[in-house]
Amino acid sequence: MxxxxxxxxxxxxxxxxxxxxxxxxxxxxxxxxxxxxxxxxxxxxxxxxxxxxxxxxxxxxxxxxxxxxxxKLEQVLTVTTANSLELLKAAYHLGNRHVPIEISAHYLRLSPDLVLQKMLEGLHFQVIYELQPFNPEQGAYKHHG
Incomplete structure (x- = not known):
């Protein structure tokens, strides 16, 4: 080994x-x-x-x-919407719940969570299950390496 x-x-x-x-x-x-x-x-x-x-x-x-x-590919929820301001609102709501999220200019990605999925759908975001690599933000106080 x-x-x-x-x-x-x-x-x-x-x-x-x-x-x-x-x-x-x-x-x-x-x-x-x-x-x-x-x-x-x-x-x-x-x-x-x-x-x-x-x-x-x-x-x-x-x-x-x-x-x-x-x-590695893993099950994730990918959140999208038509405009970037709305995507910022989704990031705010997810961040307020302290869940790890991957942030890009076109989508947010998080681990599958039925409660969060329903919340996001209720706020009129598109949420789909995908098999993708998941690279969540590490936060302001995390240091790489």
Whole structure:
């Protein structure tokens, strides 16, 4: 089993050995056992509070194995509307409930939640279930790596 301990910033010519596909929740775990896409068992041993992002590169203690993190497809609710001001209102209502959301110029994305879905539909937003990577905002006080 490989123990992954470092985050290496992406740069130029690198050779990635393995891919670690993780859900948004998995990417918040600093100490956990996972299996790579290729079937290799790895153990994360990262500083507490580390939040991995899609495309991050990890290496083992010997710096001989390089692993790329990828955002795994997962069930999400995607919220859309015809204009950006309305989308800001949806972000306000979701933020007021302290749920993790992914924010883009054209949609909001969150984990499936029937109560929040009904609330958003009641406010006339389009809400659909999708299988997509989920990359929620980390908040103002979270630090990457």
């Amino acid at each position: 490989l123990t992954l301990t470092q985050i290496k910033p992406p740069n130029g010519n690198i050779s990635v050995n393995l891919t670690l596909a993780l859900t948004a929740e998995d990417r918040t775990r600093s100490r956990h056992r996972f299996e790579t896409v290729e079937g290799q068992v790895v153990y994360l041993s990262l500083p507490r509070g580390t939040v991995l992002q899609d495309g991050d590169l990890l290496h083992d203690e010997d710096k001989t194995t390089l692993v790329r993190v990828s955002a």
